[in-house]
Amino acid sequence: MPTASAGAGPRLDSIEIKVTFSDAGAAAAIGTLAPDHGGARRRVYFCEALARSRVPGELPLWNAGVILRLRDGGGRGGDVTARLRPCRRSRIGERWLDFRAQGPDSFGLTGDWSGEHRTLSASFTTDCGSDAVEAVASGAQPPSWALSERQRAFLADCADVPLGCEPLNVLGPVHSVRWDGVRLDHHEVTVESWTLDGPRPLRWLEVSERVPPEGAEVVQASLGALLRRQGLDPDPGEGPKTRRVLEALSLGARPARRIL
DSSP states (O other): OOOGGGTSSOOOOEEEEEEEEETHHHHHHHHHHSOSSOOEEEEEEEEEOGGGOSSTTOOHHHHTTEEEEEEEETTSOEEEEEEESSOOGGGSOHHHHTOOEETTEEEEEEEEEETTEEEEEEEEEEEOOHHHHHHHHHTSSOGGGGOOHHHHHHHHHHOSSOOSSSEEEEEEEEEEEEEEEEEETTEEEEEEEEEEOSSSOEEEEEEEEEEOSTTHHHHHHHHHHHHHHTTOOOOSSSOOHHHHHHHHHHTTOOOOEEOO
């Protein structure tokens, strides 16, 4: 697909349609949709700048549209993703619009669709290995240790808030089980369960389908109708998964680690 700098219209790599279930709805959806076997098990961590919070429970990076996520396990090694969501196209320069993948680094512009909520997401992912994720998660290394040089440059160029001025908190883990390539009628989807342990365990299930921008509205309507026919009741509006996870994790946050 041509990039915006090629003069053929703004770059948009794909649309990711998401349907989220939580609490009792997640349990019902897992029983109906998740395969009985397999699934890649991973641990998921997030970073937040809780020192910037003005009131308890505030999520400064999230509120500024910045999500920093680390994952390991599932036989896939480890990776770290810097995501801008919502993303303003005016902040993404030609250097990044022309970049797709090189070495461990990959960049994509995706439309995130959840119900009637639609936003642009810019994601820069680096394959860093499980050892790097474990070093950050354990506190042995700061989050910057898992970031590539390109990833740091992307954040410096495109994020609406500066990073590196103060330490970051590493939050997690969230336990994930992910099934790719699940067939639901004529849809091929990813089904992912997130579980957050604690005195009151929390669970979410997300069904997602990545499609070309052309015709995405038809696919979204079809997927929603298919899930409703199976008696499943998704969360209304924008899926609350990531924000609710961050809110829950921030309550038991560990000491911050400097990012850069």
